[in-house]
Amino acid sequence: xxxxxxxxxxxxxxxxxxxxxxxxxxxxxxxxxxxxxxxxxxxxxxxxxxxxxxxxxxxxxxxxxxxxxxxxxxxxxxxxxxxxxxxxxxxxxxxxxxxxxxxxxxxxxxxxx
Amino acid sequence: xxxxxxxxxxxxxxxxxxxxxxxxxxxxxxxxxxxxxxxxxxxxxxxxxxxxxxxxxxxxxxxxxxxxxxxxxxxxxxxxxxxxxxxxxxxxxxxxxxxxxxxxxxxxxxxxx
Numbered sequence: 001x002x003x004x005x006x007x008x009x010x011x012x013x014x015x016x017x018x019x020x021x022x023x024x025x026x027x028x029x030x031x032x033x034x035x036x037x038x039x040x041x042x043x044x045x046x047x048x049x050x051x052x053x054x055x056x057x058x059x060x061x062x063x064x065x066x067x068x069x070x071x072x073x074x075x076x077x078x079x080x081x082x083x084x085x086x087x088x089x090x091x092x093x094x095x096x097x098x099x100x101x102x103x104x105x106x107x108x109x110x111x112x113x
Numbered sequence: 114x115x116x117x118x119x120x121x122x123x124x125x126x127x128x129x130x131x132x133x134x135x136x137x138x139x140x141x142x143x144x145x146x147x148x149x150x151x152x153x154x155x156x157x158x159x160x161x162x163x164x165x166x167x168x169x170x171x172x173x174x175x176x177x178x179x180x181x182x183x184x185x186x187x188x189x190x191x192x193x194x195x196x197x198x199x200x201x202x203x204x205x206x207x208x209x210x211x212x213x214x215x216x217x218x219x220x221x222x223x224x225x226x
Contacts, residue, residue, distance in 0.1 A: 042216030099210045104156035
């Protein structure tokens, strides 16, 4: 069974530029999460989707971050404009349901210069 | 609010020796508790979880963890460490029936020959 796919794996941008990350969850998984993992810290939840609806985006910095899951499958996380402090690994995870075990992708590492 | 503290940032252990990683949590009731492992460049993999019942839980790769309500702890143990156990370990807590997890900052384990 294919796991959670994320791309790109690595991205380097200048501050104030924009960037987008893509996530393809495990087939059939209704719930999708985006986590931000800053170096030396544990992952922090940014947003949680159930199918194509947002369940929780209370920790998403909405002035610069946006995320969508239009057809309830793939998801895109966008940062515009990026700041230095956005340098992190962005992890996508999926689960069968809101109460199901999370399966994580390998992450997308962002460096903002 | 839920939170997790992992007091040890880095632990070095000899191959074949025992390992114990500490985790303390803050939560109003009995939470769901988890241990994840992250190898370099990889996503997080679930080692084990505690929901209820027997306070000693067994996981994959020979790991076990013990839930101690009186101490608000969920420490991870392995009797004999292998070189492949070198990785970063994260403790996480979530509300019952919800995988909206809060992670600790992680403990990096180095295994010396």
